[in-house]
Structures are given as C-alpha cells and as structure tokens.
Amino acid sequence: RRKTHPIHRHKLELKSYKKPYNCDGCKELGFGARYRCDKCNFDLHQDCMLAAPIAHHDFFKNSTFKIFHQPQDFQRYCYACGKPVRGFHYHCEKEGWDLHPCCRNLPNNLPIENIKFKLRNKVSSKCIWCKKKNLEGTVSGIRGWSYVSECKEYHFHVHCAMDMVIDGWRNGAFNNQDGNSLAALENLELPVLRQHLSGNRRSSSKFTKVVKIVFKTIVGILLGDPTVVLTGLLVDVVAN
Ligand SMILES: [Zn+2]
Ligand SMILES: [Zn+2]
Ligand SMILES: [Zn+2]
Ligand SMILES: [Zn+2]
The missing domain is CATH 3.30.60 (Wheat Germ Agglutinin (Isolectin 2); domain 1)
Structure with a gap:
C-alpha cells in the first residue's frame, strides 16, 4: 500500500x-x-500514481503516448475532456495529442442502471447537458469524448459531466459537516435540471431521472475512484 x-x-x-x-x-x-x-x-x-511510462489508446491507433510530469511549454488541452493540461499528462509527440491520466483510463463501457453507455470520440446526437454535438468554448479541433447510450437517445460529453461534478463540488455537495460528505449530493440542484424542469413535465421527470443516474455513476470515475457510489442519489431516484 x-x-x-x-x-x-x-x-x-x-x-x-x-x-x-x-x-x-x-x-x-x-x-x-x-x-x-x-x-x-x-x-x-x-491513475496518476500508477500511470505507465508508455501508453496507447484505442481512439488513437498506431500512436504512442508518453507520461510527462510537467506541463508542456505552451498550453495544451486534453483530447478527452477538453480541459487544459496543468500537470501530469500523456503526450503523443508525433501527433501532439494530450490526455489526462484519469481521462486515458475512462472505461469504454459504462453501464448506468439498465442503460449501456459507450465511450465515443465521434457523436451524431446532441449532448443532454450542453445541447451541442461537439464541444464549444474549447480549443478548435477538440471535439471531446462522449458517452453514448446504446439506444443513441442519450449522450453526454465527458467535459460536461466534469463541469457538473465541479459545479456540485463548488456548491458544497462534497463537504457538509456531519461527516457524510456525500449526503448533500442528494439535494444538489444541478443547474441543468432547473433549465429542463421549466419545460414539458413528463419528459422532464424522465430527463431528471437519467441525469441523476448518470451523475451518480460517473462522479467516481471522473474523480479517479470508480468504487465511489452515491447512494443518496439512488434513494432519491427510486423514491420518485
Ligand atoms: Zn491526478
Ligand atoms: Zn511528503
Ligand atoms: Zn482530460
Ligand atoms: Zn456537452
């Protein structure tokens, strides 16, 4: 250990x-x-501690990534989440691609309750969170990776899921006083839900359910510990 x-x-x-x-x-x-x-x-x-010196990824056939412990001389962005590289990262010298160690390890298959999501670097539908196909507001050429449901009905950017987690964190979802820092997530008001709840009520409740289940499942994966399960949200979803 x-x-x-x-x-x-x-x-x-x-x-x-x-x-x-x-x-x-x-x-x-x-x-x-x-x-x-x-x-x-x-x-x-x-993922950072145990990062292999040399790595590959299915989305970049024939490319070799090397681990670097310092950022490069000029600002680089992770191809998976679109966020800036500020420390440890995998870099492909030939093509100039970069990946965070945690992003490189994102699972290809993500079962969320009874919906199977697959990691994709190309999508044909719009993200359930930002409503866009490709990432906007990041560097050109970075589409960002997405999880797409088998039925193709739901898709979300890794970037948007990460923003949601950071937003929850800033809103104190992880640090309440009574020692159970996850409890507050149950009552977390995700901004995306507020937006959607003003629309059609029936589709909204299904949407809310999917978003909460996605959030609960992805949070541990994005934050480097897939064993983290947000039971509070599960209870919340079942109760509704
Ligand atoms: Zn790290
Ligand atoms: Zn020390
Ligand atoms: Zn990343
Ligand atoms: Zn998005």
Missing part, C-alpha cells in the same frame, strides 16, 4: 476518504481513494 513516486520524496500510502482533494500530479479534482503523504498534505490520483 506504500509506494514511492519520483516527484515526491516520501512514500505515499493508498488511503480512502470521502473528501475531495486536488491531485498534486494532474492538478485536477479527486475524490475517494488516493495515494497520500500526510506529512506534506500531498495527494495523487491512483
């Missing part, structure tokens, strides 16, 4: 807290299990 990493002089121990942290490797948000040095308050995602 205790391992060394070249960027830190103390051993890091695998610990699990239901508290968010900022990963000192990729500088992105994390939650749940992480490699930690208590003395220095230093945390690494498991």
Whole structure:
C-alpha cells in the first residue's frame, strides 16, 4: 500500500476518504481513494500514481503516448475532456495529442442502471447537458469524448459531466459537516435540471431521472475512484 513516486520524496500510502482533494500530479479534482503523504498534505490520483511510462489508446491507433510530469511549454488541452493540461499528462509527440491520466483510463463501457453507455470520440446526437454535438468554448479541433447510450437517445460529453461534478463540488455537495460528505449530493440542484424542469413535465421527470443516474455513476470515475457510489442519489431516484 506504500509506494514511492519520483516527484515526491516520501512514500505515499493508498488511503480512502470521502473528501475531495486536488491531485498534486494532474492538478485536477479527486475524490475517494488516493495515494497520500500526510506529512506534506500531498495527494495523487491512483491513475496518476500508477500511470505507465508508455501508453496507447484505442481512439488513437498506431500512436504512442508518453507520461510527462510537467506541463508542456505552451498550453495544451486534453483530447478527452477538453480541459487544459496543468500537470501530469500523456503526450503523443508525433501527433501532439494530450490526455489526462484519469481521462486515458475512462472505461469504454459504462453501464448506468439498465442503460449501456459507450465511450465515443465521434457523436451524431446532441449532448443532454450542453445541447451541442461537439464541444464549444474549447480549443478548435477538440471535439471531446462522449458517452453514448446504446439506444443513441442519450449522450453526454465527458467535459460536461466534469463541469457538473465541479459545479456540485463548488456548491458544497462534497463537504457538509456531519461527516457524510456525500449526503448533500442528494439535494444538489444541478443547474441543468432547473433549465429542463421549466419545460414539458413528463419528459422532464424522465430527463431528471437519467441525469441523476448518470451523475451518480460517473462522479467516481471522473474523480479517479470508480468504487465511489452515491447512494443518496439512488434513494432519491427510486423514491420518485
Ligand atoms: Zn491526478
Ligand atoms: Zn511528503
Ligand atoms: Zn482530460
Ligand atoms: Zn456537452
């Protein structure tokens, strides 16, 4: 459980807290299990700690990615989530592609309740959150990856799911006082839901249900600990 990493002089121990942290490797948000040095308050995602020096990805056939521990000289963006690369990242020197370690490890298949979602780098439908096909407001040429349901009815950008998680985090979803930091998520008002609830009531309730289930399932995966399950939301969904 205790391992060394070249960027830190103390051993890091695998610990699990239901508290968010900022990963000192990729500088992105994390939650749940992480490699930690208590003395220095230093945390690494498991994906960052255990990142292989050389990696490949199905979406980039014949490309080789190398792990870098520092950002490149000029601003680079992750091909999966479209967010800036600020620390640890995989870089393909030949094509200039970049991926966060957590994004490289996104599962190809994501079963969400009884709906199967697949990771795609091309989509034909609009994202349930931003209502756009491709990512907007990021660097040109980065479409961003999406999870698409088998029925093709639902699709969401990894980017938009990440924004939703960060939004929840800023709204205190992960840090309430009574020790159960996940409880507040149950009552989290997702901005996207407010928007949709003003529309047709019947389709809204189905939409709300899907969004909440997606959110509950994806949060742990995006934050580097797939074992995190938001039971509060599940209860909420079943009760409705
Ligand atoms: Zn990280
Ligand atoms: Zn230390
Ligand atoms: Zn990313
Ligand atoms: Zn989107």
